[in-house]
Amino acid sequence: MTSYALLSLLVIDSDNQDGLTGYELKQRADFTLRFYWVSPAMSQIYTELDRLRSHAYVSTEEEASGRRPTRRFRITSAGRTALTTWLHEPTDDFPVLKHPVALRLMLGAMMGADEVAAMLDRYEEALVERRRELEAVREMLGDRESVAYAARVADWGLTFFDAEATAIERTRDSL
Amino acid sequence: MTSYALLSLLVIDSDNQDGLTGYELKQRADFTLRFYWVSPAMSQIYTELDRLRSHAYVSTEEEASGRRPTRRFRITSAGRTALTTWLHEPTDDFPVLKHPVALRLMLGAMMGADEVAAMLDRYEEALVERRRELEAVREMLGDRESVAYAARVADWGLTFFDAEATAIERTRDSL
DNA sequence: AGCGTACTGTTCCTATTCGGAATACCGGAG
């Protein structure tokens, strides 16, 4: 699955002629992908890139400018085809949510109400911060037609964050 | 992290004297844990149980009744202590959401509006089903004080599902 | 009693993912 996530980053960037390095891919992932997926570890990005290259889904360009070899990756037409095929096949995958706050809340009885409240406060703070970051992304996207789908995904994320804020409120009220 | 999730299942069950087998633990995880975490693979459950036993956080009881050895696991007081310690140390872990629908929506331009709509429809169906399942759990919990925190977690999950439904609606409207 | 079948319970295998350390090179501020 992660390979498709990386392919999607590459296809989004494909108007850029130069392609991306693994490092840049990691930065893009940190910037957007993490809001609706995860930002893969460096190690995994390079592993996936090797795999994609072995399928000829990406092409690499060595940049032997200095002494150090730097590779820039671009999606190939085969990669585009594979991605399109993947998009077309319906999937029944359901979102996976790993929620450490909920995990701990489950054992609230072992924590005490004040500590639960403190945990909620901390989470709320972190949430506000995350939301701010996503909102910045959303504003960058604006209402340009070319990034309309990215904007929809960002809006989806904002809806999620707002629901989290609501859940925090409700939980607090119930204590 | 998963080991604490398993410990939490064991502590929740600890009024039961007999303890749980790995298999039963998997069932419990399928029933509740998956709504706010993941249901670990069988292989991982047994791996974690071995680890927990090596820390003496769980005790095992061999049941050599027939020919087959069956092990029942119970949390020890050391396990309880470890769990409590873990609960007390504040964490800055943020929820992780892996959202395949959002991942695909990102590339909506490569799918076409009708296919995107179909994907949203399928997701909505699956969502309704999941919500029903969680609601059944929620109703089982009722308003008993002993499971008040579990009920809060269930409510949190329902809030999440409702937000997903909202996000689907909004996305549909924007197409 | 014997049979089929679904369920219980554990182990095993492989692949994927995570998390970050280690290494190395580059460019600019001072």
Add this chain to the structure above:
DNA sequence: CTCCGGTATTCCGAATAGGAACAGTACGCT
């Protein structure tokens, strides 16, 4: 020219995922 922060890749070990394989058990059916 030197330090330092950013760029870029590789490497390592561990955790997680996903099921298949295997084996015993319970129960209804004939």
